[in-house]
Amino acid sequence: MSDIRHSLLRRDPLSAAKEVLYHLDISLGSALQAPGGPPALEKATVDLVEEFIFHASRERSGPPKRMSCVQELQLLEIMCSYFQEQSKDAVRQLIFSALFGLQGNQADDCRMAMLGKLVSMGVAVCCVPILECAAAWLQRSHAVCCVGIARVLVDDYCTLVPGSTSTLQQVFSASPRFCCQFITAVTALYDLSSEELTPPPPLLEMVVGWITEDHRLLLLTFLNMPLTSPLPLGCLELTPLLGLLRWSIKAPLAAQRKRKHGLTNGQPEAEKGAGCEELYSKLHLSVLQVFLMLQAHLTEKNLIGRLSVLQVDHVAALVEEVGRLGEELNPLNAANHIQLALDRMAQALQVAMASGALLCTREDLRMLCSRLPHNNLLQLVMSGPVQQPHAPFQPNLYPHIHAPRATPLAHPAHVISPHSFHPAIGFAYRPIR
Template sequence: MRMSALQELQLLEIMCSCFQEQSRDTVRQLMFSALFSLQRNQADESRMALLGKLVSMAIAVGRVPILECGATWLQRSHRVYCVRLAQVLVDDYCSLVPGSGPTLQNIHNASPRFCCQFITAVTTLFDLTTEELTPPLELLQMIVSWIQDDPGLVLINFLNTALSGNQPISSLDVTPLGGLMRWCVKAPLAYRRDKKEGLTNGTTEGEPEVGPLFSALHLSVLQVLMLLPNILNEKGLFGRLALLQVDSLAALTSDLSRLLDQADKHTHTSSADTRVPSQLALERLAQALQVAMANGALLCSREDLRAICSRLPHNNLLQLVLSGPVLYYNNIHTPPLAFSPHAAHSPIAPHPTHPAHTPQAAHPPSHPQYPAQPFMAGMPFPFRPSH
């Protein structure tokens, strides 16, 4: 029998009280699993509808035990159902009720585990393939603020889960890093496609905040990747567990190639206006690939990486990463490499080693004391060591 709205509200209040008053987490998890584990039968739709309303109510009234159970449910359920729950919450707090965003914002403090799983689910849901699957501005602002306040938030599920090496294909990713990387790389072109009047950094006239938000998110993702070596070494998983999957990377480069083709074919602006978002997307991809490989998040040979990126147009930074090996330093304050091929084109003049030293008027034509760099052969830009 179908319940009336009043009966449904009464049932939700009883369930909230029941989970809140149960002091044993194991019992709560068993109860939640018995009620909402999907059985692939006709009752699944009713379970999903009630689950969405229960979790939404738990967020509204601050029922942390239910959010903790919801985090476990998101970790164990099929990703199709996880994104359905995420869609319900986004609709409730970012679309249907204006001004309710701050309530959803509080889940970061109430249940970091649920917040991490929620980010993973929404980055799976909003893949930027269409305007409808582009994250709402309010949601994007929330996620950026969460990760800026606590970069380790996106690793909570990974840190609290015993991993055997391979997660079920049907489940959500163990971290939202792959989805966040996809957002940052595709945003400049996806927002340009949807809004028709894109500016640099993926912004539009109507949403000037979007570009800086994605730039801040991209920086945060790189910073999180730089936290991984110590964590993976402590777990004995460095070089054994990839938090970014090669097949997901292949799907990203395929989507990016398609977006780049669309930008070339359908643009009505000058070639310079088209090139800026395209190069931004490729440079973000290159930066993410290099930092991910250097810190053990992506286990992929340079040959495989070149094959995956073979359909992408030329970009100097991406070409450098694909050519490898590229030295990488975790310390962001480390000065630029002396052999950087970009040094000759840098607008910043190098500091002299000794104040009294007078720089030469021109570099000599050759430097026999510096051995040739074989991996740089055939690069499309000039290469010259700098003093």
């Protein structure tokens, strides 16, 4: 590797970076065909990538080398062209992982900055190979890093340049897999805990439009993830369903909090708020419909009662957020908004439990929601049909639940009790506006 490095030092920065990409392509492409799969990347190769692509200093105390803006743009074009021209998806994924897999050192900041710019360029030129590689990266990387990439895209296409959202919107038809991971990342970024963490209207409109056009978009990662593969620690959720529920349920409270703080003044802002309320209502209905679609997939794979798509502890955290936000508002002035949020929560809990996405008993549900303000629909959901003591079991109320597997699933799951919701129970619902 020392000979390669000395040869690269005599080249200009762009030529050296291109040569490192060529070296990676040859070495990893050959290793991919070897028995047992590709080996781990050698440290010497990692050092070459960091020095000649990300321009990190070889001395730990030394500052990183800086490229001019023109050189950086040219380097991004070289990367974009490489991924576009490489015909083998497995090789592309390996090279992408070799370039942007975090190593836990100072070069990681350069990696993340370059990755954000490369994905943004991939969106701008609609480069499907980069978007597909980025989708896989988002699926296996830590949520904090994924949120950073999502923030870059939101800034570039939804905040800084008005009207540029249409460029990001076209990605829907090019790479639905990337869109699914992007939605999951932005729901982790924006949790409506503050005005700064509320999704901007262009982003909200785009996400709702995607989901309305094709509900299956939210389930792409879940359906393509082998159940035997454990999820990496700290990664994003398998679906953005929980994050989108947080948006639709907390939206009325967040809007009232904004009015309380006097952040909206005048008719134009009021009209914008009304438009967002309509979008959140559409989002709520779409999420409920996705839960019903999910029921069919769980039934087909014989996973009803054995695989929890929504984790109880995550739902408990959402319930706590809603309760805390409701307490911050004046109940006398925000009663309608609080009731709207609780109505949506009740509907979401009912449909999620009835579809098998949330494994939770009625007793657990009562405990979760015990501190929330009174809501008629929520009380109805928590009560439901009651099996009388010593009475014969009624299959129409509590249908048979399959026994758990002898080998536990990779994803967390537990068997629900006879007093749980089950998808065979019929229910009527309508979206709460």
